[in-house]
Amino acid sequence: MTDLANREAVNVLVWDERQPRxxxxxxxxxxxxxxxxxxxxxxxxxxxxxALDDPKQGLPSENPD
Known part of the structure; x- marks a missing residue:
C-alpha cells in the first residue's frame, strides 16, 4: 500500500481550446x-x-514541469 502522506504532488496542466460552441x-x-x-x-x-487564447497559448515557461 502506498503512503499517501509522503507522496509528491502531481503537476497537471489542462489545456483547452475553449471553443464557444x-x-x-x-x-x-x-x-x-x-x-x-x-x-x-x-x-x-x-x-x-x-487555453489557446491565454498569453503564449497557455504554455508560458512558468508552467509546471
Whole structure:
C-alpha cells in the first residue's frame, strides 16, 4: 500500500481550446470542468487550466514541469 502522506504532488496542466460552441454544453468550458473535478478528487494536485487564447497559448515557461 502506498503512503499517501509522503507522496509528491502531481503537476497537471489542462489545456483547452475553449471553443464557444463547447460553452453551450458546459458552464465554464470542458477544460475548466475537468480541472474542477480533478481538484475535487485530490487536493494535492498542482493544477493549471489554460487555453489557446491565454498569453503564449497557455504554455508560458512558468508552467509546471
Amino acid at each position: 463547447r460553452a453551450e454544453a458546459y458552464d465554464n468550458f470542458i477544460g475548466q470542468e475537468i480541472a474542477v473535478r480533478l481538484k475535487a478528487k485530490d487536493k494535492d494536485i498542482r493544477l493549471m487550466s489554460v
